[in-house]
Amino acid sequence: METKEAILNRHSTRYFTDRKVDLKDIKEILTLAQAAPSWVNSQPEHIYLATGKTLETIRQGYLDKSSTSHGKPELPVLSRKDWSKQGQNNMASWSKGVSESLGSDWQEIMGSAATKLYNAQTILYLTLPKDYSLWSLYDLGAFGQTLVLSATDKHIASMTAYQLIKFPDVLRSALPISDDEVIISGIALGYRDDKALVNKISSNRQSLDQILTINND
Template identity: 55%
Template sequence: MRKSNHEGAINLTIEQALHQRHSVRQFTDQPVPLATVREILAAAQLAPSWVNSQPYQIHLAMGAPLERVRQQQAAQEAAGTPGTPDLPVMSRHDWSPQAQRNMADWSAGLGDAGKAMGATAAQLYHAPVVLYLTLPKGYSNWSLYDLGALGNSIVLAATDRGLASMTAYQFIKYPQMLRRELAIPADEDIIVGIGLGYRDDQALVNTIRATRMPLDKILTVHD
């Protein structure tokens, strides 16, 4: 990656960014300058997409609008309102056996840190910036691939600028509330949310680390 020594320095290798990024479930209250987020998004826009369709929109929430969303989310969580995401969630039992085992292993390994997840999730992890990635209704399945590539480029570019990130269903489980509060057009499906901010190093919930399967469990070499 490019080297730079101005504020928001770009100084990690791609390999370092890949290793440093992890899901952060509690951010500090330190704000993130809009200019920094714009730099991250401009870099992430370099992600590839089907015939360069760039089919997505990004809704960036911060400040007062995000605080309104946070309050509404906390109220819905407190009321036990079930999520109604635009992208349906499949029952865990319908996933492949391997994926089910991985999800079960992750859940079982959370320990005490996992107990703190519900409360911080209800507060949108206290993220000072949330990005909502959307696709136009009727999108091609391929656009989901493109949106994922954009999302992962965002979190890596954020890591490169010393920011922590959280990609989560949690942000988009109440899409009607988001449409109302953020005036997200009705013809966009809200696919996923990404929180950005600074990691709270004191938070137990941030000690969660996820492992990966041995490479040879997912790799078949045809030589």
């Protein structure tokens, strides 16, 4: 697949089929993600792969907690009202588009898919060492994006989501994550279920003019 095609074909997938992802493919995807740049080549990431029974334990833990708690990831979340005007406008316009695609019970549809961890058959949890440099967040983002593009190249769909890491206690009891690490992000991999309503969500981007300032004199 051409690079451009992989970039444009990657979409957040909020419901996967039951088809498993081959471990060989995941290892190849992760090896390609390791080609991402990082500060002085520090390569700060660690990846915990959850699948099979481990993932079912996590899924059950999420199901149990979802009725009583909103969750609290280890990486702090900023309230929407504290984001920049530009960020707030873009989030509002995305949410409007979602409600138009899914109908009035869009929050319930999305919430239900998230509680099932999008029916993912494999989830990768990305951690950083405690007391990480803020630059490592930049590096982990580059790693994550290279990962999902490499997955797209193999026709494997992906979902980078806060929802996947919002109950860190459930993750820590199922995975050997040490106290010296912080859980930063979750990326689900699998095969997209094209029949699922929640996968009708699409996204657009603000115009280039809104983010680009050219200086030439």
